[in-house]
Amino acid sequence: MKYGESIFDIAYLLFAIISGCLILYRAKEGVQKLMGWAALILGVGDAFHLLPRVMAYFVPADMSFYLGIGKFVTSITVTIFYILLYYIWMYRYDKERKQRGITLIWGLAAIRTIICLFPQNGWTGHGGNITWAVLRNIPFVLMGAYICYLYYQDRNKDRIFRTFWLYILFSFLFYLPVTVGTGIMPALGMLMLPKTVCYILMIRSFLLTQKSDI
Numbered sequence: 001m002k003y004g005e006s007i008f009d010i011a012y013l014l015f016a017i018i019s020g021c022l023i024l025y026r027a028k029e030g031v032q033k034l035m036g037w038a039a040l041i042l043g044v045g046d047a048f049h050l051l052p053r054v055m056a057y058f059v060p061a062d063m064s065f066y067l068g069i070g071k072f073v074t075s076i077t078v079t080i081f082y083i084l085l086y087y088i089w090m091y092r093y094d095k096e097r098k099q100r101g102i103t104l105i106w107g108l109a110a111i112r113t114i115i116c117l118f119p120q121n122g123w124t125g126h127g128g129n130i131t132w133a134v135l136r137n138i139p140f141v142l143m144g145a146y147i148c149y150l151y152y153q154d155r156n157k158d159r160i161f162r163t164f165w166l167y168i169l170f171s172f173l174f175y176l177p178v179t180v181g182t183g184i185m186p187a188l189g190m191l192m193l194p195k196t197v198c199y200i201l202m203i204r205s206f207l208l209t210q211k212s213d214i
Contacts, residue, residue, distance in 0.1 A: 002057035005193070009050040012196050016043025019203050023210055031091040035206035038084040042199060045077025068124035075116050075136065079109050082143055085168075085202075089150050093157060104146065108139040115139070133179050144172050160208045167205075171198035 020040025027033045049070030056063040086105045115121075115136040122129040152165035174195035177188050 006054045006057055008193065008196070009054055012200060013043055013047050013050060015200060016040070016046070016203055019043075019207055023206055026210060031088060032210050034084050034088050034091065035209065038081055038088065039203045039206055041077050041084070042081045042203070045074050045081070046196075046199075048073040048077075065124045068122075072116060072121075072123045076113060079112055079140065079143075082140075082147055083109055085147050086150070089147065089154070092161070093154050101146075105143060108143040108146075112136055112139040112143070130180055137176065137179055141172060141176070144168060148172075160205055164202065164205055167198045167201045171195050171202075174198070 016039055020036050020038070020043055023032060023036030023039060025036075027036055049067065052063045052066035052070050056067065083105055086101070090101075115132070118132065120129055121132045121136065148165050148168040151161065151168060155162050155165055174191040178191050178195070
C-alpha cells in the first residue's frame, strides 16, 4: 500500500510540475501560459501535502504538523488553480469579460481563503475540525460548480475540452467525502487517488491543446 501510493503521488507531482514548466516554455499565447501556470501551481501546491504524506510512511517522526501545513497550502493553491480554469475558459472560447462572472469567482475564492486563515480550522491538529472543513468548502464547491457548468455549456465547441467538465465534476465528487469524512472514516482517504487522476486528465488536456495549436 505505502509503496504503491507513494510511487503514484511522486509520479503525479513530477508529471504536473514538468508539464507546467514544459507548457510555459512552449507557450506562444496568453491562454497557453495560463494552462502552464495552472499545472505548475497545482503540482507545487499538492507537493506541500503529498511529500509529507509520503515521508510519513518511511520516517518514524510525527508528520502531523507538516501534513496540516501542507493541507492549508494546498487549499489555497487549488483555489488559485480554479481561478485560472475560469480564465482559461474565458480566453479559450473568446467570451466577453463579464464582470459578474469574474466578481463571482474572485468573491468565492476570497471567502474561502479568509475562512482557511481562521485558527479554528485546526490544520495542524489530528483530524482537523469537521465543521470548519464544511464551511471552507462551501464557497469552493460553488466556485467549482459554476466553472464546471461553463465548461459543460461549451463542451461541443472544443474536441479536446469536451469532457473537461466531467474531470471537474468527478474531482469534487471524490474530494468532498475525503474532506469531511476522513476524521471519522480514514479509509475515505483513498478517494484522493481517483481525484488526482482527474487532475492528471485536466493537465493532459492542456498538453493536447498546446500540441494542437503548435
